Amino acid sequence: MKKLNIFLVALILLINKQIYAQNSPAPIKLVQFVLTPNHDNWNYKLNEKASIKILVHKFGVPIKNAKITYQYGQDFLQEEKKGELKLKNGTGQISIGTMKTPGFKQLIVKTIIDGQLYRDQIKVGFAPFKIKPTTKNPKDFDSFWQKAINDNKQIPIDPVLTYKPEYSTTKVDVFLVQIQNYKKGQHVYGYLSKPKDNKKHPVLFHPPGAGVKKINPILAFAEQGFISFTTEIHGISPEVSKEDYKDISRALGNYWAINLDDKDNYYYKSVYLGCTRAIDFLTSLPEFDGKNVVVTGGSQGGALSIVTAGLDKRVTALASFYPALSDNSAYINNRAGGWPFMFSNKYNHATTNKLNTASYYDVVNFAKRISVPGFYSTGYNDNTCTPTSTLSAFNSVKAEKTIVITPISGHWRFEETNEKSIKWLKQKCGIK
Missing domain, CATH: 3.40.50.1820 (Alpha/Beta hydrolase fold, catalytic domain)
Known part of the structure; x- marks a missing residue:
């Protein structure tokens, strides 16, 4: 009986392992965003306006009439603006404005498809190689x-x-x-x-x-x-x-x-x-x-x-x-x-x-x-x-x-x- 119990435990573990292998996490999301800035290198000059093209697709096909919510603002800080946008053909565009001092702006987008929430983000730089630290340098x-x-x-x-x-x-x-x-x-x-x-x-x-x-x-x-x-x-x-x-x-x-x-x-x-x-x-x-x-x-x-x-x-x-x-x-x-x-x-x-x-x-x-x-x-x-x-x-x-x-x-x-x-x-x- 003891040997049978050990065998049953081993069999259950093997089955669970096989089930897990057959249901390993997907490497990508079912619904995906493609966020494309209007500058190839994602970098902008100060006071230059940036815009982001948005594509939402499933199985590689744009989702028509997808509704998204968005917010944008300075990198990792409170948003400057939020809103909603309907993507008639699965695509749209959002202007996220500009910056007067060197730094980054972040756009966060979300959509609900078939009851499931999906989100993504993009950050673009404004004169990023001119960013200077705020931290003081102690004299000693x-x-x-x-x-x-x-x-x-x-x-x-x-x-x-x-x-x-x-x-x-x-x-x-x-x-x-x-x-x-x-x-x-x-x-x-x-x-x-x-x-x-x-x-x-x-x-x-x-x-x-x-x-x-x-x-x-x-x-x-x-x-x-x-x-x-x-x-x-x-x-x-x-x-x-x-x-x-x-x-x-x-x-x-x-x-x-x-x-x-x-x-x-x-x-x-x-x-x-x-x-x-x-x-x-x-x-x-x-x-x-x-x-x-x-x-x-x-x-x-x-x-x-x-x-x-x-x-x-x-x-x-x-x-x-x-x-x-x-x-x-x-x-x-x-x-x-x-x-x-x-x-x-x-x-x-x-x-x-x-x-x-x-x-x-x-x-x-x-x-x-x-x-x-x-x-x-x-x-x-x-x-x-x-x-x-x-x-x-x-x-x-x-x-x-x-x-x-x-x-x-x-x-x-x-x-x-x-x-x-x-x-x-x-x-x-x-x-x-």
Whole structure:
């Protein structure tokens, strides 16, 4: 009877798995919008009017007499105007006006077809490469961070490497790494991936996106000729259970707000110093080629890439995607900032002390201090790291820079852009 019960359970699980496979989520929506600006590059001059052509279709065929509601206004802020429009032949056009100062406008459209709500959005830029940050640059910014780095150097790095055969391949060796940072007994964890060829290689630091979650080894960078180090930022081993990570995530909550009113003890201080400590570790490896140090990441990782390049002069190149933590004070200046929206109406954090602390950690102030070549990329339809905020960071960089903009993308990037960034980094490091 026991064997029969086990068999029945296994059979049910197999059937459920097959049913799920047969009903996997659709990659597209049944009803779709096509939103087309009247400028191919989605960019406009100041005081130039923008209009958006709208198509609603099902099965690739325009839906006649579709009714849509719309609203438009400044990027991520309250709408300027809302209205309704009937699309006689499934198409229509909306003028969204202009802007007198550099920034982005956002159009949101909705329709109900067969009782189902569908929505989409588009953002277009007005003189986007002239956007300037609102965040102030503290007079003692450089001395504050130099002291922090010098103090951190007094703490032994004490690296502990554990070989991970279950992740390693015939071409790449993988190690779990623990290094000391910020305080004795406090650590940064990550996975080191090294080409298995006993040659010298450029080193690559890969900081993580936002959240408290497990990281995994990334072998792709090593397969391209880099010694790579992918880290977490919370001092938690990536090998604790998923359940423990969930508990820790709940306990930390909005970690970006911890000690936000105290610049000397703000949560991100140990995180930023952990980035320079990662460079300490990578450049100490015997396989390091002695000259090429690069950093790359997206979102929070894109922010930390800029921070690392701004803080650590050993970095020789960076690739940053839609960096978070950019121009945090924008919301109190009636403009869109980026993740984590700490001074938006969503959070009541805009005190003098908190604004002051944020200025020491804002990505735009590190971007101003970058002196090495950089590859940057963003999309215009991003509602997590808004284009207004990411462009304020990019425009703050005075060093050699290149940017790939895919305006249609949100808080994600195309594989083609990834490939361009890797090719660019390899070229900077002399990897063929």
